[in-house]
Amino acid sequence: MQQIIDFILELDKLKGVTRKTRPLGLDRQENSAEHSWQIALLAMSLAPYAPAPVDINRVVAMLLVHDIGEIDTGDTLVYIEHGWEERKAAELIAVKRIFGLLPTEQATPLLALWQEFETGETAEARFASAADRAMPALLNLANGGQSWRENGISHARVVQRIGPPIAAGCPALWTYMAARLDAAREQGWFGA
Amino acid sequence: MQQIIDFILELDKLKGVTRKTRPLGLDRQENSAEHSWQIALLAMSLAPYAPAPVDINRVVAMLLVHDIGEIDTGDTLVYIEHGWEERKAAELIAVKRIFGLLPTEQATPLLALWQEFETGETAEARFASAADRAMPALLNLANGGQSWRENGISHARVVQRIGPPIAAGCPALWTYMAARLDAAREQGWFGA
Numbered sequence: 001m002q003q004i005i006d007f008i009l010e011l012d013k014l015k016g017v018t019r020k021t022r023p024l025g026l027d028r029q030e031n032s033a034e035h036s037w038q039i040a041l042l043a044m045s046l047a048p049y050a051p052a053p054v055d056i057n058r059v060v061a062m063l064l065v066h067d068i069g070e071i072d073t074g075d076t077l078v079y080i081e082h083g084w085e086e087r088k089a090a091e092l093i094a095v096k097r098i099f100g101l102l103p104t105e106q107a108t109p110l111l112a113l114w115q116e117f118e119t120g121e122t123a124e125a126r127f128a129s130a131a132d133r134a135m136p137a138l139l140n141l142a143n144g145g146q147s148w149r150e151n152g153i154s155h156a157r158v159v160q161r162i163g164p165p166i167a168a169g170c171p172a173l174w175t176y177m178a179a180r181l182d183a184a185r186e187q188g189w190f191g192a
Numbered sequence: 193m194q195q196i197i198d199f200i201l202e203l204d205k206l207k208g209v210t211r212k213t214r215p216l217g218l219d220r221q222e223n224s225a226e227h228s229w230q231i232a233l234l235a236m237s238l239a240p241y242a243p244a245p246v247d248i249n250r251v252v253a254m255l256l257v258h259d260i261g262e263i264d265t266g267d268t269l270v271y272i273e274h275g276w277e278e279r280k281a282a283e284l285i286a287v288k289r290i291f292g293l294l295p296t297e298q299a300t301p302l303l304a305l306w307q308e309f310e311t312g313e314t315a316e317a318r319f320a321s322a323a324d325r326a327m328p329a330l331l332n333l334a335n336g337g338q339s340w341r342e343n344g345i346s347h348a349r350v351v352q353r354i355g356p357p358i359a360a361g362c363p364a365l366w367t368y369m370a371a372r373l374d375a376a377r378e379q380g381w382f383g384a
Contacts, residue, residue, distance in 0.1 A: 001368045004237045008327075009334050011233055015215040015226045023207040034207045034225035040232075040256055041203055045196045045298055057249035064232055064252070106237055135200075142201050176193045 007101040013071045020077050020147040021136045032067040032075055035135065039063045043131040049172040052123045062117045062128045065110050069094035077151060088118065120165075130169025133162040134177060141180050145189025152191035155181060199293040205263045212267075212339040213328045224259040224267055227327065231255045235323040241364040244315045254309045254320045257302055261286035280310060312357075322361025325354040326369060333372050337381025344383035347373060 014036070018029040040063045047056045067075075069091030076087055095114050099107040116125050137158060140148055148158065158181060167174040184190065206228070210221040232255045239248045259267075261283030268279055287306050291299040308317050329350060332340050340350065350373060359366040376382065 001241070001364060004234075005330060005368070007237060008230065008234050008330065009216065011230055012216045012331070015222070015230075016218050024201065024204045026208050030207070031226060033229045034223060037225045037229035037232075037256060038200065038203055038207075040229075042196075042200050044253065044256075044302075045199060045294060048298070049193070057252075060249070060252060060256070061236065064229060064236075102237060106240065110236075138197060138200065139204070142204075172193060176197070 003101060003103055004106075007098070010071065010098055010101055011068065014068060017067075017070045017075055019075045019136070020151055021139050022143070022146055024139065024142055030139075032070050036064055036067050039128075039131045039135050042135055043128060046127075046131060046170055046173060049170055050123070050127050051169075051171055054124050054127050058113070058116075058124045059128045059131075062113045062124065063131060065095075065114050066117045066128070066132065068098055068114070071098060077147075077153075092118075126165070126169035128169070130166045130173060133165045134170075134173055137162055137177060137181070140189070141177075141184055144187075145184060145191075148189060149191045154192040155185040155190045157192070158190070195293060195295055196298075199290070202263065202290055202293055203260065206260060209259075209262045209267055211328070212343055213331050214335070214338055216331065216335055222331075224262050228256055228259050231320075231323045231327050234327055235320060238319075238323060238362060238365060241362055242315070242319050243361075243363055246316050246319050250305070250308075250316045251320045251323075254305045254316065255323060257287075257305050258309045258320070258324065260290055260306070263290060284310075318357070318361035320361070322358045322365060325357045326362075326365055329354055329369060329373070332381070333369075333376055336379075337376060337383075340381060341383045346384040347377040347382045349384070350382070 014033040015031050017032040019032060019035060021030045022028065023030050040060045043059045043063055044056060047054070072094035073087060073090045095111060099110045102110070116122055117128055120126060120129055136147065140146060147153070159178070163174060163178070166177060206225040207223050209224040211224060211227060213222045214220065215222050232252045235251045235255055236248060239246070264286035265279060265282045287303060291302045294302070308314055309320055312318060312321055328339065332338060339345070351370070355366060355370070358369060
């Protein structure tokens with residue numbers, strides 16, 4: 001039992017890992033814990049739009065654990081160009097440390113979920129990734145492109161970076177978002 | 193699709209609903225969105241200690257939606273003495289409004305999860321409630337009783353309020369916590 005408590009208290013640190021996006025109407029940056037909650041609910045809500053049958057429970061579990069490595073590495077804006085592989089290697093070391101606080105029987109399935117998400121080869125992982133990639137853009141579409149403008153991210157860069165994973169994991173969502181992103185470009189909501 | 197997006201953006205408001213507890217090491221109050229994420233992981237980790245077989249996926253889904261009514265009602269400290277029924281009636285109105293943003297086919301199961309948690313009659317609901325009640329006390333046990341001291345909550349009140357639901361939903365967790373709470377009393381970590 002103490003191992004579980006140590007693990008859960010370690011997870012508290014994810015509440016202090018900040019992202020570039022701000023919650024709507026709040027004057028602070030979003031953190032990765034509340035983001036993980038929101039994308040789990042996005043995936044649950046989007047389930048009827050999955051292009052292939054998915055085990056939505058595994059999708060939800062994947063989304064709840066997928067950012068835990070950021071406790072050691074911090075969040076990185078999805079639009080950075082370089083260093084992505086090094087970052088993922090560092091996150092793997094981090095999640096092995098953090099899940100390793102648990103008894104092995106419980107650490108193993110959580111690590112498997114994390115790796116399934118990162119590998120992206122199952123329908124569940126692709127659907128989960130679509131929800132993860134879509135959420136900050138949906139927030140930006142609702143707040144005038146706050147993090148795109150603050151970080152100098154162009155429309156082309158957004159489409160290039162989030163289009164393929166969203167289209168692969170949830171085509172109907174990408175159809176919706178591509179049109180919204182085009183309209184946002186007309187509004188001047190992008191940087192660069 | 194627009195209904196789903198409207199729902200998810202409405203959920204963003206839960207990131208701004210603050211609780212009495214502070215995340216460890218952070219100088220701000222916890223919000224109900226990040227709390228929901230953490231207790232979902234607590235339940236996943238605690239699953240081997242469930243006293244009866246539980247569908248852990250339903251437990252997780254319940255925990256992800258159980259606080260959504262607070263978007264309209266705000267969080268209330270679990271130790272308040274009065275007004276609990278009025279509050280729950282207000283939360284029901286709130287979740288009907290918020291889940292009602294979704295198409296009916298998706299709103300109905302989410303409302304059923306919320307009501308299952310509130311009714312507390314299934315093993316899943318009891319296990320979920322144990323995780324929900326335990327988490328703020330686990331944080332208090334890790335930070336010297338911050339919210340107990342700030343809000344004048346006594347050891348007896350904590351035991352009376354969280355003991356029965358935790359003992360009913362996850363007896364092994366309550367055995368662990370009762371001993372920790374006794375030790376915390378020796379340390380003077382309670383108010384009143």
